[in-house]
Amino acid sequence: MELDLTVPARALAAVAADLVKLLPGRNPNPVLDGVVLTARADRIELAGTDRERDVRLGCQCQAHAEGQVLVPARPLAETLRNLDAPSVRLVVEGTRLAVRTPTARFAIPLLDISSHPGVRQAPPEVGRLPTGRLRLAAVAASSASRDDALPVFTGVHLRVRSDRLTLVGTDRFRMAVARLPWCGEVDELDVLVPAGLLSEVAKQARGDEVSLRADSDRVGFGWDGAEVTSAVLDASFPDEGRHLAEDFDGEARFPAADFADAVRRLTPFVGHQAGLVVESGDGELRLRATNPQFGDAEETLKATTGGDRIVTAYHPRYLADALRPFGEAEVRLRLRNGARRATVITTPESPELHYVLMPRRL
């Protein structure tokens, strides 16, 4: 329990900040606000749990004495964040962990490590994903609900069927469906991953590949010495199949960014209960909005249109969210006639992302 080590300050600060972001909740039991620091020869590990999630991160260090202690995670992260010394020494001094630089000393009280429940090991690896593709997982996560009263919609459905992995997030008004090629050790998997955790993993993961880990009640991700696991959410998830079925009545193709800019301009003119009206046909998209305070607005965009002339209306924020993941790309807006029938936004060729939007009443 002697723990004494020297570590690059910026690297350790990044790891501590990542840990706090992965375990953002406040815990009724203060011992769970602690981070277990373990020093072994050339590596320091930071581990924590809130009993739902288990996180292990680490970085290189030079351990003068190996050891393990528990300190409050936020004070440690905050202290490290503000340092500007190139390296920092962590050393146990009595009942404190001292964080030392040449001109400063910060002493954080130790917590009782014997009362900590421990950080669980991750379930076995079931496959690997290219880290770059986690961007799509983040899109699915951002379409999930933030409302804990509907727990099933706070999750992203991660599904493997033979050579394809599908990620689906929805809050019932919109849905993002991301499809990735899969070549893992299992050819069938269904888990509901907490969306907040998935977003954070997509931000933090480094290296070329991310390891996907799962068993019947836990799911996890690993990269570069890091391991993040969570209990899976337990619920049946709506099927996206009927929204993606090929029964569209009309479509338009146009650059996503131009449409997004027009949506931004018309948004203030959309009334509280109303929608942004989009009319597709005759080689153009026509956007309209009306609001008693702002007045009314309309804008026309050139587009390649096909099928029926269709008029729909959308919540402008959802429309903006739907267009954002496509960036500067050309997108295909696939429309259906009739009320309560979903619109799908995707890219024209080999689409890996389908964004489903429920229209508003006109």
Added chain:
Amino acid sequence: MELDLTVPARALAAVAADLVKLLPGRNPNPVLDGVVLTARADRIELAGTDRERDVRLGCQCQAHAEGQVLVPARPLAETLRNLDAPSVRLVVEGTRLAVRTPTARFAIPLLDISSHPGVRQAPPEVGRLPTGRLRLAAVAASSASRDDALPVFTGVHLRVRSDRLTLVGTDRFRMAVARLPWCGEVDELDVLVPAGLLSEVAKQARGDEVSLRADSDRVGFGWDGAEVTSAVLDASFPDEGRHLAEDFDGEARFPAADFADAVRRLTPFVGHQAGLVVESGDGELRLRATNPQFGDAEETLKATTGGDRIVTAYHPRYLADALRPFGEAEVRLRLRNGARRATVITTPESPELHYVLMPRRL
């Protein structure tokens, strides 16, 4: 009342945004939420009032038909802000002001201009200030209180005595005193300017000089066709003299930025009711803080010290605010022995800014 003009979109958007920032309040009378647009040959003027403040701004335009209308200011500003066309046409169409670009039309309902009280003319000019020096006015304004329950402290005392203009802002716990050379048409002036307005004027003013305008109950600023005036606050303001008197017991000189960095690092360790302890003496400044949750922290900075060894404590946010205006400069911390006796931070030579801080109890 026909109003029809073409104007560079970005310039007009900037003017409309500035007007909304200068008149930020919501008015019980909706007509005061309106902006009076006046088109004259090559200039469009935007004017508004909340009955306390009167604002006139403008930019170049090409008027096809002169005229004057009243439209809600925020919808106009919001509409213009999002445009990406290089120029925009404003034209009255029936009961609407149409904002037109080649692909879009936004129509904002007109308000009844006959019920608008009008925008008052500014009082006469009493002198001019170099625009660059308004940075100091903004420091004084940022030290004023935001608490409307103490109206006198929401103002900045602007005082002219012969060849010097002094600006003083305080919230009773700290005080900024800025001194500028003055060569205006009056050699005595005392007005209390609303701090929020002064900050905004300091941000917006352009050109080399700003015109200061005042009479017995109004104060104003003018630059580059813009005129911003306000009723003065009516109250007697505390005198800064005794805080600046030369009865200091000790001092330290050091780079403001190094001290500010150390303050930032120790801030999390400062308890809720406690202060950041600063000890000056023996060629160093020693900072200390203690907090039951975070633990304790100390840091040492090299400094040129003189006079008595003095220990004081400060609210860390106030200390950070006090150091910020000095940027990378060397500053002089002038200290007094005993409780409730103010500390002054200034630059060593020809100080134009004195920042007064009330220490906390140790």
